[in-house]
Amino acid sequence: xxxxxxxxxxxxxxxxxxxxxxxxxxxxxxxxxxxxxxxxxxxxxxxxxxxxxxxxxxxxxxxxxxxxxxxxxxxxxxxxxxxxxxxxxxxxxxxxxxxxxxxxxxxxxxxxxxxxxxxxxxxxxxxxxxxxxxxxxxxxxxxxxxxxxxxxxxxxxxxxxxxxxxxxxxxxxxxxxxxxxxxxxxxxxxxxxxxxxxxxxxxxxxxxxxxxxxxxxxxxxxxxxxxxxxxxxxxxxxxxxxxxxxxxxxxxxxxxxxxxxxxxxxxxxxxxxxxxxxxxxx
Numbered sequence: 628x629x630x631x632x633x634x635x636x637x638x639x640x641x642x643x644x645x646x647x648x649x650x651x652x653x654x655x656x657x658x659x660x661x662x663x664x665x666x667x668x669x670x671x672x673x674x675x676x677x678x679x680x681x682x683x684x685x686x687x688x689x690x691x692x693x694x695x696x697x698x699x700x701x702x703x704x705x706x707x708x709x710x711x712x713x714x715x716x717x718x719x720x721x722x723x724x725x726x727x728x729x730x731x732x733x734x735x736x737x738x739x740x741x742x743x744x745x746x747x748x749x750x751x752x753x754x755x756x757x758x759x760x761x762x763x764x765x766x767x768x769x770x771x772x773x774x775x776x777x778x779x780x781x782x783x784x785x786x787x788x789x790x791x792x793x794x795x796x797x798x799x800x801x802x803x804x805x806x807x808x809x810x811x812x813x814x815x816x817x818x819x820x821x822x823x824x825x826x827x828x829x830x831x832x833x834x835x836x837x838x839x840x841x842x843x844x845x846x847x848x849x850x851x852x853x854x855x856x857x858x859x860x861x862x863x864x865x866x867x868x869x870x871x872x873x874x875x876x877x878x879x880x881x882x883x884x885x886x887x888x889x890x891x892x893x894x895x896x897x898x899x900x901x902x903x904x905x906x907x908x909x
Contacts, residue, residue, distance in 0.1 A: 630790055630814060632816070634814075635788070635814035635815050635816050635817075636816060638788040638789075638814055639788045639814065639816055639817050639818070641788075642817075645658075645661055645676070646658065646679060646683055648680065648683055648684050650687075654714060654715040655712060655713065655714050655715070656712075656713050657710050657711065657712050658680045658710060658711040658713075659710050660707065660710050661707045661708075670704075670707070671704040671705055671706075671707065671852075672705030672706070672707055672711060672733075672738060673834070674699060674701050674833045674834075674853045674856060675831065675833040676711075676830070677699070677711070677731045677738065677739050677741065678697065678699060678741070678826075678829055678832075678833055678856075679827060679829070679830035680711065680713060681713055681729045681731065681741050682694065682825070682829055682830075684713050684715075684729075685715065685729070685743065686822045689725060689743070689745050690745070690747070690822065691821075691822045691829070692821055692822065692863045692864045692865060693725075693746055693747045693863065693864075694743060694744070694745055694825065694829060694860055694864055695744050695745065695859070695860050696742075696743070696744035696857075696858065696860065697741070697742070697743055697829060697832070697856075697857070697858040698741065698742040698855075698857050698858075699741045699742075699833070699856040699857075700739060700740045700741075700854075700855045701738070701739045701852070701853050701855065702736075702740065703736060703738055704852075705733055705738045706733060706735065709733050709734065710733070711731060711732070711738070712731070712732050713731055714729065714730045714732070715727055715728070716730075718742070723748050724744060724745070724746050725744070725745040726742065726743070726744045726745070727742070727745075728740070728741070728742050729741040729742075729743065749863070755861075755896070755897055757889065758895075759871065759873075759891045759895040760808060760871060760873050760891070762893075763808075763810070765792045765812070766792070768792045768793055768794045768810065769792065770790070770791060770792055770793075771791040771792075771793065771809075771838070788813055788814045788817045789812070789813060789814065789827065789831055790812050790813075790814050791809055791810070791811050791835060792811075793807065793808065793810070794808045794809075794810055795807065795808040797842065797843060801843075804875055804876060804877055805843035805875065805876045806874060806875040807835075807838060807839045807842065807872075807874040807875075808871065808873055808874070809835045809838075809871070809874065810869050810871055810872075811831060811835065811869065811870050811872060812866075812870065813866055821865060824865065825864035828864050828865075828866045828870075829864065832856070832888070832890065832899060832901050833853060833856050833903070836872075836874055836886050836888050836901060836905070837851045837852075837853060837886075837903075837905055839874050839875075839886055839905075840876075840884050840886070840905050843876070846907060850907060851906065851907055852905065852907075853903055853904070854883065854904040854905065854906055855903070856903045856904075857901070857902045857903070858899055858901050859899065859900045859901075860898065860899045861897055861898060862896060862898055868893045869892075869893055870890055870892060871890070871891040871892075872888055872889075872890055873888065873889045873890075874886060874888045875887055882906055882907055883904055883906050884904070884905050885902065885904055886902070886903050886904075886905055887900075887901065888901035888903070889901070
């Protein structure tokens with residue numbers, strides 16, 4: 628069963644409040660302080676917020692659907708009650724590729740350093756040998772708030788207009804490698820603007836991955852933090868229908884886990900490959 632229309636409407640409204648970007652001069656733009664305007668678990672500016680903010684801030688000059696690579700190094704926790712600044716530095720402008728460096732900061736210092744690569748090229752050699760996981764009916768599976776045991780009906784990413792369901796999740800003590808399979812789609816009534824949908828797609832490469840560590844170690848949501856995050860987008864960013872996030876981890880040492888993710892569309896096309904290093908906040 629899909630989420631109720633009134634909840635979908637509130638998620639869309641929360642997203643609009645959260646990402647009301649303020650343009651500036653000299654390659655700078657700003658996100659206003661989130662504060663209590665959006666009810667998010669945790670006490671920090673989330674990595675996916677920084678990613679979406681950077682992509683939307685760059686969108687007047689760089690089409691988000693052309694994004695082909697994203698790298699983020701998360702350096703310190705941000706204060707949700709303070710505005711977030713984004714400073715852009717051009718790194719490459721060639722016939723086929725454009726690269727931008729984005730420093731995300733507050734008065735406390737640099738929160739993250741992002742590198743975003745764009746390419747409008749649509750022709751050339753192509754292949755896919757990877758095989759998608761078995762298809763499921765996403766609506767038959769629980770939403771994130773049920774899986775994580777969050778009291779009340781709270782979406783995984785409040786303020787992000789995305790429905791998240793889990794068709795598989797390993798739990799603390801389960802044998803074998805930790806793994807999760809998540810199904811995500813934009814909520815009904817979300818904007819058809821392809822640039823905004825692309826930005827939300829990119830932001831949601833960061834959020835669902837971290838839940839793997841919480842489930843495997845029996846940790847509360849928000850107890851983990853991303854250290855660095857890398858995405859390779861294999862096709863133009865578009866989001867229509869369900870996406871399947873196939874998430875697993877093969878190694879963890881010294882309180883750091885390396886987590887991988889492959890993102891598929893309903894046709895079995897591999898859309899993106901993700902690698903992320905996550906730590907447990909102590």
